[in-house]
Amino acid sequence: MASEATPSNWQDLVAAKRHECEQRIPRDWLLSPDHLALAQATPHVLEIDLPRRSGVLSEVELDLTENYTASQLLVKLASGEVSSLDVTAAFCKRAAIAQQVISCLTETFFPQALERAKYLDEYLQREGKPVGPLHGLPISIKDSFCVEGVQSTIGYVAFLENEPAKTNSALVKMLLELGAVLYVKTNIPQTMMTADSENNIYGRTLNPHKITLTAGGSSGGEGALLAFRGSILGVGTDIAGSIRIPALCCGVYGFKPTVDRIPFGGQVSGAVKGIPGLIPVAGPLAHSIADLKLLMSSVVADGQAWKYDSAAVGAPWQTIPSSINASESLTIGVLAEDEYFPLHPPVKRALDRAVEALTRAGHRIIRLAGDDEAHSLAYASRIAFQYFTYGPHKDIIAASGEPPVTSVAKAASPMSSGPFPAQQGQGPFETILALHAARQRVHEAWRQTWVDQKLDVILAPGAQSTAVGHDTYGWPSYTVMWNVLDYPACIIPFGKASKELDPEPMTTSDDAQPNYLADEVDGAPCAIQVITPRFQDEKCLWAADIIDRTLAVHGKE
Numbered sequence: 180m181a182s183e184a185t186p187s188n189w190q191d192l193v194a195a196k197r198h199e200c201e202q203r204i205p206r207d208w209l210l211s212p213d214h215l216a217l218a219q220a221t222p223h224v225l226e227i228d229l230p231r232r233s234g235v236l237s238e239v240e241l242d243l244t245e246n247y248t249a250s251q252l253l254v255k256l257a258s259g260e261v262s263s264l265d266v267t268a269a270f271c272k273r274a275a276i277a278q279q280v281i282s283c284l285t286e287t288f289f290p291q292a293l294e295r296a297k298y299l300d301e302y303l304q305r306e307g308k309p310v311g312p313l314h315g316l317p318i319s320i321k322d323s324f325c326v327e328g329v330q331s332t333i334g335y336v337a338f339l340e341n342e343p344a345k346t347n348s349a350l351v352k353m354l355l356e357l358g359a360v361l362y363v364k365t366n367i368p369q370t371m372m373t374a375d376s377e378n379n380i381y382g383r384t385l386n387p388h389k390i391t392l393t394a395g396g397s398s399g400g401e402g403a404l405l406a407f408r409g410s411i412l413g414v415g416t417d418i419a420g421s422i423r424i425p426a427l428c429c430g431v432y433g434f435k436p437t438v439d440r441i442p443f444g445g446q447v448s449g450a451v452k453g454i455p456g457l458i459p460v461a462g463p464l465a466h467s468i469a470d471l472k473l474l475m476s477s478v479v480a481d482g483q484a485w486k487y488d489s490a491a492v493g494a495p496w497q498t499i500p501s502s503i504n505a506s507e508s509l510t511i512g513v514l515a516e517d518e519y520f521p522l523h524p525p526v527k528r529a530l531d532r533a534v535e536a537l538t539r540a541g542h543r544i545i546r547l548a549g550d551d552e553a554h555s556l557a558y559a560s561r562i563a564f565q566y567f568t569y570g571p572h573k574d575i576i577a578a579s580g581e582p583p584v585t586s587v588a589k590a591a592s593p594m595s596s597g598p599f600p601a602q603q604g605q606g607p608f609e610t611i612l613a614l615h616a617a618r619q620r621v622h623e624a625w626r627q628t629w630v631d632q633k634l635d636v637i638l639a640p641g642a643q644s645t646a647v648g649h650d651t652y653g654w655p656s657y658t659v660m661w662n663v664l665d666y667p668a669c670i671i672p673f674g675k676a677s678k679e680l681d682p683e684p685m686t687t688s689d690d691a692q693p694n695y696l697a698d699e700v701d702g703a704p705c706a707i708q709v710i711t712p713r714f715q716d717e718k719c720l721w722a723a724d725i726i727d728r729t730l731a732v733h734g735k736e
Contacts, residue, residue, distance in 0.1 A: 420658025
């Protein structure tokens with residue numbers, strides 16, 4: 180049941196919850212006042228290396244958290260070369276430090292995680308084999324996932340009076356059966372529908388690359404925690420870019436699968452369910468393409484996810500033959516820049532560099548026209564926006580008396596680019612039919628493009644901007660497009676913003692678009708996005724791997 184929090188007591192609920200969360204961090208994992216002051220005075224938190232400087236982590240723990248991918252750690256865990264207890268303790272400590280300086284966590288359950296890690300070590304020693312493919316690996320999860328005995332408030336003060344979860348989400352059940360260790364849940368925005376992960380309970384998640392920039396949303400805590408290397412592998416959700424935006428803002432890899440490839444059921448949501456519209460998906464954030472594949476292949480595996488979630492697709496993960504390797508030539512369509520959402524100079528430069536590098540490596544590049552309505556990002560954005568706004572909504576914010584946070588109050592909209600796809604003032608059934616027809620028109624236009632051009636993948640920006648100042652990200656046009664089409668899409672970090680290379684500002688009076696301020700975003704990560712048609716998730720990650728490797732060799736400035 181929803182809570183009955185009132186305007187007179189919501190601040191008290193928040194204060195009690197914050198105290199509870201603070202008490203869960205062991206005293207010897209707390210940063211000194213000097214280290215906290217240093218973090219507050221230094222915008223580039225990663226550069227001051229607090230995990231090493233603080234002395235909270237040993238040299239072995241620093242090595243475990245800094246020098247391996249998840250795939251590499253799993254080899255060591257399965258062989259017993261390193262213990263799950265040691266790996267879990269290392270990431271718990273590093274996550275605790277991250278929380279103190281960038282507010283990336285909601286719930287922590289460190290003692291339970293260490294107890295589970297100990298059990299997994301004993302199992303391996305006793306049975307001589309790992310529990311599953313994720314044996315002993317710490318994995319962080321977004322706050323919306325339910326973990327038995329832990330609250331899921333998703334940034335709503337009203338949900339603070341809800342009881343802790345009595346059951347695990349479908350994906351949580353799977354991860355535990357696959358051998359994973361869960362240790363933290365990560366921060367999100369109020370409503371989970373903006374690109375700034377801020378709420379009145381846990382505060383604002385900061386970008387560790389530069390704390391004056393957004394960490395993205397709605398899986399912003401995941402992106403920031405991974406960038407801080409307080410997580411080796413995380414899980415977020417995405418309905419308009421909520422995995423990919425934090426990935427590109429924080430300089431990590433992120434993957435939005437096709438709907439229901441990963442079981443989504445059993446999460447907490449403030450949305451009204453059962454209304455036709457865009458469907459959210461769960462997917463990984465990681466430090467490499469290999470680790471994105473690891474999560475996907477482990478969970479999808481032999482197609483048994485439907486046993487945990489009735490909506491999950493029972494299609495097994497397909498392994499692309501190793502004979503098709505990184506020397507394979509791809510036909511790559513390059514998405515046209517949308518006139519209503521012009522690219523910021525660092526983003527355009529990163530995309531141009533990627534195209535040049537891929538051309539030099541022998542890949543076939545096709546520039547895609549975006550001058551008709553059915554192919555335009557602006558039109559797809561308006562379809563998405565009307566889907567998000569046409570149905571009934573619960574006012575959970577008002578239920579507690581808490582105010583909306585700034586990004587929620589601003590309510591970025593793409594409607595300056597044109598009219599609603601479905602005529603306003605129609606009845607709900609007529610609106611549903613009109614939106615379905617508009618969406619099918621976009622689907623058919625892109626299907627024809629894919630067939631006519633014989634494309635393997637599309638290469639696109641992840642956004643029109645890099646991470647930008649707090650509460651200025653605007654409308655997520657370059658990500659929500661692929662939610663409308665239900666296409667899998669992968670974010671690859673590539674390059675950085677530079678005030679020397681791109682000094683000229685770009686300004687706009689439209690709240691849907693952020694300004695480009697060279698000094699503000701200098702040094703922010705840039706990214707590209709790789710897209711394939713529905714259910715070609717395996718091909719998307721296979722091609723993204725080829726592109727990532729190519730850019731590592733040919734894409735240097």
